[in-house]
Amino acid sequence: xxxxxxxxxxxxxxxxxxxxxxxxxxxxxxxxxxxxxxxxxxxxxxxxxxxxxxxxxxxxxxxxxxxxxxxxxxxxxxxxxxxxxxxxxxxxxxxxxxxxxxxxxxxxxxxxxxxxxxxxxxxxxxxxxxxxxxxxxxxxxxxxxxxxxxxxxxxxxxxxxxxxxxxxxxxxxxxxxxxxxxxxxxxxxxxxxxxxxxxxxxxxxxxxxxxxxxxxxxxxxxxxxxxxxxxxxxxxxxxxxxxxxxxxxxxxxxxxxxxxxxxxxxxxxxxxxxxxxxxxxxxxxxxxxxxxxxxxxxxxxxxxxxxxxx
Amino acid sequence: xxxxxxxxxxxxxxxxxxxxxxxxxxxxxxxxxxxxxxxxxxxxxxxxxxxxxxxxxxxxxxxxxxxxxxxxxxxxxxxxxxxxxxxxxxxxxxxxxxxxxxxxxxxxxxxxxxxxxxxxxxxxxxxxxxxxxxxxxxxxxxxxxxxxxxxxxxxxxxxxxxxxxxxxxxxxxxxxxxxxxxxxxxxxxxxxxxxxxxxxxxxxxxxxxxxxxxxxxxxxxxxxxxxxxxxxxxxxxxxxxxxxxxxxxxxxxxxxxxxxxxxxxxxxxxxxxxxxxxxxxxxxxxxxxxxxxxxxxxxxxxxxx
Numbered sequence: 001x002x003x004x005x006x007x008x009x010x011x012x013x014x015x016x017x018x019x020x021x022x023x024x025x026x027x028x029x030x031x032x033x034x035x036x037x038x039x040x041x042x043x044x045x046x047x048x049x050x051x052x053x054x055x056x057x058x059x060x061x062x063x064x065x066x067x068x069x070x071x072x073x074x075x076x077x078x079x080x081x082x083x084x085x086x087x088x089x090x091x092x093x094x095x096x097x098x099x100x101x102x103x104x105x106x107x108x109x110x111x112x113x114x115x116x117x118x119x120x121x122x123x124x125x126x127x128x129x130x131x132x133x134x135x136x137x138x139x140x141x142x143x144x145x146x147x148x149x150x151x152x153x154x155x156x157x158x159x160x161x162x163x164x165x166x167x168x169x170x171x172x173x174x175x176x177x178x179x180x181x182x183x184x185x186x187x188x189x190x191x192x193x194x195x196x197x198x199x200x201x202x203x204x205x206x207x208x209x210x211x212x213x214x215x216x217x218x219x220x221x222x223x224x225x226x227x228x229x230x231x232x233x234x235x236x237x238x239x240x241x242x243x244x245x246x247x248x249x250x251x252x253x254x255x256x257x258x259x260x261x262x263x264x265x266x267x268x269x270x271x272x273x274x275x276x277x278x279x280x281x282x283x284x285x286x287x288x289x290x291x292x293x294x295x296x297x298x299x300x301x302x303x304x305x306x307x308x309x310x
Numbered sequence: 311x312x313x314x315x316x317x318x319x320x321x322x323x324x325x326x327x328x329x330x331x332x333x334x335x336x337x338x339x340x341x342x343x344x345x346x347x348x349x350x351x352x353x354x355x356x357x358x359x360x361x362x363x364x365x366x367x368x369x370x371x372x373x374x375x376x377x378x379x380x381x382x383x384x385x386x387x388x389x390x391x392x393x394x395x396x397x398x399x400x401x402x403x404x405x406x407x408x409x410x411x412x413x414x415x416x417x418x419x420x421x422x423x424x425x426x427x428x429x430x431x432x433x434x435x436x437x438x439x440x441x442x443x444x445x446x447x448x449x450x451x452x453x454x455x456x457x458x459x460x461x462x463x464x465x466x467x468x469x470x471x472x473x474x475x476x477x478x479x480x481x482x483x484x485x486x487x488x489x490x491x492x493x494x495x496x497x498x499x500x501x502x503x504x505x506x507x508x509x510x511x512x513x514x515x516x517x518x519x520x521x522x523x524x525x526x527x528x529x530x531x532x533x534x535x536x537x538x539x540x541x542x543x544x545x546x547x548x549x550x551x552x553x554x555x556x557x558x559x560x561x562x563x564x565x566x567x568x569x570x571x572x573x574x575x576x577x578x579x580x581x582x583x584x585x586x587x588x589x590x591x592x593x594x595x596x597x598x599x600x601x602x603x604x605x606x607x608x609x610x611x612x613x614x615x
Contacts, residue, residue: 039449039484047442047476054446057424057432060453062446077436078473082443086424086433 001027003139004063008034011143013061015039019048021066024095026156045070049078049090056088061143068094068152069111072118083148084123091142092150097128098240099268099285100190100278101154112268116245118150119218125149126218127170128188128239128247130161134215137168145170154190155278161192170216173224180208183296184232186225186251188214190278191238191266191287198238198292207300220250222258229259234303236295238266238287262302264295319533322365326532329399330360331609334582336395336408338605342597344411346420350592352392354496354529354577355463361535362461363396366543371401374428378456380543381431381447385440386465386494387421388594394418394427402429438471440464441491445481448489457547460489467499470508475520482521485568487553488546491522493572494529496579498590513574522572523565525558529575542571583608 001016008014008030016030017039031038039055041048045066052062064071071079071094083090094114096102102110118124125145129138135153142149173186177199187195192213199209210232214220229235235255237248248265255263268285276284333356341347363369367380384393391411398405403417410416417427421435432443444462451458468474481489495513497504505511514524525542528534538559545556545565553567565571579593580586583605597605 036453039446041476041480044473044476044479046473047445047480050439050442050473051446051449051477051480054432054443054448055450056446057443058447058450058454060450078439078442081436082433082439 001025001030001065001139003136005030005033007140007143008037011061013059014143015055015060015062017041017048017052017055017062017064019043019045019066019070024067025065025093027065045075046078049075050082052090053078053082053086053088056083056090057086061089061091063091063093063139065093066095067109067111068097068114069109072111072114072150076117079118079124079148080121084121087123087147089146090148091139092148093139093153094150095153095156097152097154098189099273099281100240101158103155103278103281104275106275107272110273112240112242112273113245114150114152115217115241115247116249119245119250123147124218125170126152126216128152128215128217129168130189130192130213130215131158132156132160133164134162134166134168138170138215141168141170152189158190159193168215171219171221172216173221173228174213174215175228176211176213178210179203181210181232182208182234183300184210184212184228184235185238185292185296186212186214186235186247187238188217188247190240190282194282194287194289194292195238197289198296201289201293202296207296209296214247214251217247217250220254222254225251225254226258229255229261233261234299235261235263236266236292236299237263238292240282240287241267242270243267244270262299264299266292266295323532323536326360326364326536329364330357330532330582331611332399333360333392333395335606335609335611336398336405337391338583338597338602338609340391340394340408340411342602343409344413345596346412347391347596348388348594349391349597350580350586350590351386351389351465353581353583353586354579355386355389355494356392356582357530357532358463358492358494358535358575359392359396361532361539363400365536366539367461368458369400371429374402377454378458380458381444381460383432383434383440383444383460383462384422385434385462386437386468387435390418390422393422397427397429400429403427437465437468438473441474441477441481444489445477445484445486448481448486449484451488452486457488459543459546461492462489463492463494465499466493466495466497466504466510466513467508469493469510469513470499478517478520478522481570486570487568489570490542490546491570491572493574494577495574496577498579498593500593502590517572517574521569523558523569524572524574525562526574526576529577530581538573545571
């Protein structure tokens with residue numbers, strides 16, 4: 001929430017709306033500095049979303065911040081009908097996105113459907129910054145994106161992925177390395193670190209890998225994704241989200257319409273997880289480095305088979 | 311209840327009463343043309359809408375987004391034909407446009423859409439969302455430091471929705487005296503009587519328990535509505551010091567200066583057209599040719615331009 005702090009200094013319109021989520025959002029400093037910018041409605045997310053809509057109707061830029069699932073599920077209709085439909089300037093900040101972030105809390109506080117839900121709602125921009133510093137930049141960037149923006153965050157104890165001040169540029173894919181074009185690895189959020197590991201192992205095996213961060217899941221960078229698919233001819237997606245509806249689906253949609261190539265999805269395999277430590281959970285639910293490596297090798301084989309058949 | 315009377319006042323009430331018939335005719339005709347819509351819920355609020363739009367609200371139809379205007383949210387969005395009628399008669403758009411209700415490409419959507427129609431301040435129709443949006447708008451007005459008011463008109467059926475009470479809490483917490491709620495208490499929701507369908511009883515007690523000042527009012531008495539709304543608007547624009555001891559209805563204990571006010575307006579669904587009154591078949595139904603003609607003769611006009 002440091003990003004919001006800096007924004008509020010510059011822009012009178014910035015407001016923070018919480019549903020007794022101030023502590024979870026680590027926003028107490030913001031409130032200490034800007035008490036008049038903070039609206040607290042209590043544990044009432046639907047009310048928070050609709051109140052934020054009212055503020056935005058009047059030209060303010062409210063950031064409604066709480067757990068990802070309470071925004072995208074409990075307040076789904078308020079987000080859809082009263083924020084997205086009138087295309088209001090409400091920014092939605094959801095923590096505990098993914099199973100690693102919800103970790104020991106269990107399924108009630110692990111949200112792995114949020115991106116899928118919001119992807120079906122028109123006008124919503126979806127950002128998945130990789131770590132805390134990227135999130136800070138995403139929060140600032142969101143203010144300049146007209147209309148509703150969803151910023152998906154982890155637990156706040158997430159590992160650092162990028163060096164501080166690495167620019168976060170919404171809307172475009174972020175090609176992190178192009179050491180060959182046997183396979184493209186698309187990913188975002190906490191899974192990026194595992195993708196980096198997988199890429200190293202694949203390269204050691206002589207496989208050429210292109211690593212791409214897709215932090216803007218919607219609107220997806222169709223041109224950027226298509227170009228990578230054309231070069232590599234096969235891809236693996238990896239995300240801490242259900243394999244249905246998230247980044248994997250988004251990439252497959254782009255592929256199917258623009259450049260049909262074999263793709264495998266790494267993510268939560270359409271089941272309910274449970275409590276555990278973040279890394280244990282990702283391992284147990286088949287988001288291991290080895291899962292990515294295996295998926296890459298299998299997918300490359302599918303590409304070769306296709307060529308032979310011709 | 312005793313109010314000042316006199317020729318000017320009588321003229322004022324006569325003018326408003328004439329307008330209520332105009333709005334009711336517009337409702338019947340627009341639904342008749344659309345072949346779809348909710349006449350009963352429009353009729354129960356026609357008098358309230360007429361008083362607000364033609365006597366109380368500080369609005370400039372030529373400048374629909376004027377900063378200092380009063381805001382109005384029709385939370386029971388399905389009753390929008392009567393709101394569209396008021397906006398048209400007020401001059402936001404030509405009355406002939408009322409015939410395009412619910413048609414492809416029309417600005418008059420089946421339920422109100424902010425930005426789509428001049429004069430519509432908030433999207434509504436999915437029930438329960440007027441109060442929380444109004445909460446945000448009233449907070450913004452306070453932040454701007456202007457004395458514009460936010461009126462929210464809700465049905466009684468939609469008070470089944472939990473979000474209404476979430477917002478009632480927040481509005482009382484933030485002491486939004488600049489937000490005025492009106493409940494269209496016609497006692498009937500889509501499926502039947504409100505108390506039987508939902509167990510929603512003791513409305514005044516519920517609002518009081520949430521920290522609101524409650525005024526029960528006859529929602530079809532133009533004089534009562536006009537005087538009470540005039541007082542609540544005066545109070546809404548007053549400073550905190552001025553609000554001390556300011557009454558809404560003479561003879562009733564005045565609200566605390568920080569309290570939000572809710573009117574529980576006792577109304578009759580379908581009011582004004584005898585074959586619709588209290589008959590829930592008219593919650594959503596289109597008048598036949600004969601029914602349309604009958605309504606016009608009852609309401610004293612044709613207006614089928």
